[in-house]
Amino acid sequence: LSIRMKRKLIFSRRVEVNFRRGPTGYPRQDPSDEAKKIKNPDFQDRSPALREDKVKENAHSIVLLRGGDVTDKQEVLGEYLAQFGKYKGKSFRWILENDVGYVVYLTHKVEEEERAGQINPDGLKKESCLSFLEYSSFTEIVHLLEYISKRLAExxxxxxxxxxxxxxxxxxxxxxxxxxxxxxxxxxxxxxxxxxxxxxxxxxxxxxxxxxxxxxxxxxxxxx
Incomplete structure (x- = not known):
């Protein structure tokens, strides 16, 4: 049993984000069919927000159970469950795979709040949002945001x-x-x-x- 477990740990692969690509090669910003269903209130998670340490603990357990690398911060963050917004209860990785446009929206929103010197008092929700944006710093997202900025400068x-x-x-x-x-x-x-x-x-x-x-x-x- 121990030998099989070791092999699993050695040969396990990191779970990658499967971005949906648009005609330009950048990640698509429109929501997937699965994401569109979330507009229905019946599919939205209305439970109280969890503390960051609890979310991390749950994500750590998921990565560990599948034989992933729990020392890989990005891998663990991918299993974090959002504690804010319309996709509350969905994993960070799921959001990236299903609605990159939401990432763009949140990025601009947080940037505007910072420029305006606003302090959002949402507590656990804001903490979760910032963790999500930290996770979203993939090269694909960075390049998309740069592309959007350049479009404005044309x-x-x-x-x-x-x-x-x-x-x-x-x-x-x-x-x-x-x-x-x-x-x-x-x-x-x-x-x-x-x-x-x-x-x-x-x-x-x-x-x-x-x-x-x-x-x-x-x-x-x-x-x-």
Missing amino acids: PDHAVGIDDTLVGFGVHSKKTWREIWENRADGYVTFILQKNCVPGSKMFKLKQYLQASRSNVLSSFRDGS
Whole structure:
């Protein structure tokens, strides 16, 4: 028995993240069919958030049982169960495999909070979120975030960008500036919460709105 156990430990493989790839080669940001089901409240975990040490203990046990390397922090983090948001109760690795767009959203959200000097008092939820973002520092994610940033810096995002037509939906004839200036109607919030296909009209509008919101937060901070 001990010999078989040793062989299992020696030949066990690290469980890799299976990213869904888009046409550009970057991880797809739209949610998988499994992730879409989570929109249904019946599939959401509403139990109280667990402490970080308990989450780590559970993840450690899972890795150990399958003969994985419990000294590999990234491997253990992959088995952490999220204690926040709509994917609460799902493993960190599952989230990366099923909704990379959620990673992008959380990254931008945390960056904006830091720039604005905001302190989120959510406690266990925020702690879990930060652990998830730490786990998400895969090369594929880093390159995707760099790609998104470069898209914002391209010429077509500079001169005349405010007058770009939305080009889809009920506000197709409105400009991006009009959408932002009338953000009180809730449409901006709606777009910012959407997972968009990179390069699409909605994706570009979302980037514009994110940049506009960041500028407002920066101006507020500088003026305070």
